[in-house]
Amino acid sequence: MSADEPDVIMCPDGPMLLRGHHRVADESGDVFETERPFSAVCRCGKSATRPWCDGSHKLLRRTKPA
Amino acid sequence: MxxxxxxxxxxxxxxxxxxxxxxxxxxxxxxxxxxxxxxxxxxxxxxxxxxxxxxxxxxxxxxxxxxxxxxxxxxxxxxxxxWVSIPDAAGPVSEVIEKLIAVDDAPSIARFVQRRATGDQVRTVLRHRSIYHLKESDPVSWIVPRLDAGPKAALAGLQFDEYGSGQPSRLHHRLFAEGMRAAELDDTYGRYIDDAPVEILELNNAMSLFGLHRRWRGAGLGHLAVFEATSSIPSRQMAQGLRRLGFPEAVAHYYDEHVEADAVHEQLALRLICDVLVEEEPDQRDCVLFGAATCLELEARYARTVLGEWDAA
Structure with a gap:
């Protein structure tokens, strides 16, 4: 893997994008395996399909630019 | 035929x-x-x-x-x-596209389906959408060989997911066909073309135009980014509306899959495909934004037509 090819990408005001196969533990310790070439992990806590993103972050107030 | x-x-x-x-x-x-x-x-x-x-x-x-x-x-x-103007804004194209989406004031078919549509109205939307959903992602596949490694690898990953990650039963146009059959609609490819209003033809033809011509590759990817970035929440609303009306689970399942898949594809298309393409080929910037704005414009025209007919806009 080269330095400009991260496998974990934080999307601005959005989810954490994962490239490739990962096992993701949620807050309760339950483990979920990725099933897609890329996966998006919820970071806003509002997704109905956690640990995966369902776009709910867009319904929240956008963070103001610093 | x-x-x-x-x-x-x-x-x-x-x-x-x-x-x-x-x-x-x-x-x-x-x-x-x-x-x-x-x-x-x-x-x-x-x-x-x-x-x-x-x-x-x-x-x-x-x-x-x-x-x-x-x-x-x-x-x-x-x-x-x-119909479409290219926004003159600085910054990464992903940000410009997100702003275009944020200020878009088109009426929402998905919200109407979620709350008020009748079963017949939903079946009309499914017939119209079948023109694209039965060949979902196919126009974008033509863009793959026209890209450099960065956007190509990300787009191939996105398409692999659209095509079921190697499993025919998970392929998106297969899921839609199953949903149509469950809803007692004909899933024959192109079956409902004569029912499609011109706005649906324009939506489909724009994707083919962008896919078939190398010079339009940036527009095809900008269109893809908007399509994916305006899909997750509307797909959830569609699924809720279908369940409210008692449609079979197979139809709602197609939309459930798009809630999660398109939350991923949105980020991929914006950040790993469009932004990287424009970094590598800055002359593609306006083309990407043109495709993005075209997607919003043509979807808005379809929504106004179909909701207008039902006095629901």
């Missing part, structure tokens, strides 16, 4: 194709309406997808037919340019 003609041009063109008449030197009338132009263009594009049983497969690359197609495309491109 070829669609029904919608004017003088499509009438003469389809008759000539079915009769397998020699096309060299043959001239056809000007399209008499957007419907006439768009149904002719749709049929010519279909020669590159699944074709028509009654037509000679060689017609796909018939130079005289390609000339007819080019004239139709020029007229369509001129119209798109008159």
């Amino acid at each position: 070829l669609p029904a003609a919608r004017g003088r041009l499509s009438e003469e063109l389809f008759s000539a194709l079915v009769a397998n008449e020699p096309l060299a030197g043959r001239s056809f009338p000007q399209a008499e309406s957007r419907d006439d132009e768009q149904i002719a263009l749709w049929a010519l594009y279909e020669l590159h997808y699944r074709g028509f049983d009654e037509l000679d497969a060689d017609l796909e690359w018939d130079p005289d037919l390609l000339r007819v197609r080019r004239d139709l495309e020029r007229s369509f491109e001129d119209r798109l340019r008159s």
Whole structure:
């Protein structure tokens, strides 16, 4: 893997994008395996399909630019 | 089967194709309406997808037919340019596209389906959407060989997911076909083309235009980014509406899958495809934004038409 090819990408005001196969533990310790070439992990806590993103972050107030 | 003609041009063109008449030197009338132009263009594009049983497969690359197609495309491109303006904004294209989406004030078919639509209205939307969903992602596949490694690898990952990650049963157009059958609709490819309003033809033809021409590759990817970035929440609303109306689970399942898949594809298309393409090929910036704005414009036109007919806008 080269330095400009991260496998974990934080999307601005959005989810954490994962490239490739990962096992993701949620807050309760339950483990979920990725099933897609890329996966998006919820970071806003509002997704109905956690640990995966369902776009709910867009319904929240956008963070103001610093 | 070829669609029904919608004017003088499509009438003469389809008759000539079915009769397998020699096309060299043959001239056809000007399209008499957007419907006439768009149904002719749709049929010519279909020669590159699944074709028509009654037509000679060689017609796909018939130079005289390609000339007819080019004239139709020029007229369509001129119209798109008159409808769509390219935003003049600095910063990564992903941010500009997100702002375009944020200020878009088109009415939402998904919200109408979620709250108020009748079963018949939903079946109408499913018939219209079937023109694309039964070949979902196919126009974008043509863009893959036209890209450098960065955007190509990310786009291939996105397409692999669209195509079921190697499992036919998870392939998105298969999921839609299963949903249609469960809803007692005909899942035959192109079956409902004669029911499709011109706005649906324009949506589909824009994707084929962007996919088939290398010079439009940036627009194809900008269109993809908007399509994916405006899908997750509307897909959840569609699924809720379908369950509210008691549609079979197979139909709702198609939309459930898109809630999660498109939350991923949105980020991929914006950040790993469009942003990287424009970093590597800065002259593609306006083309990407044109495609993005085109997607919003054509979806808005369809939504206003269909909701307008139901007095629901």
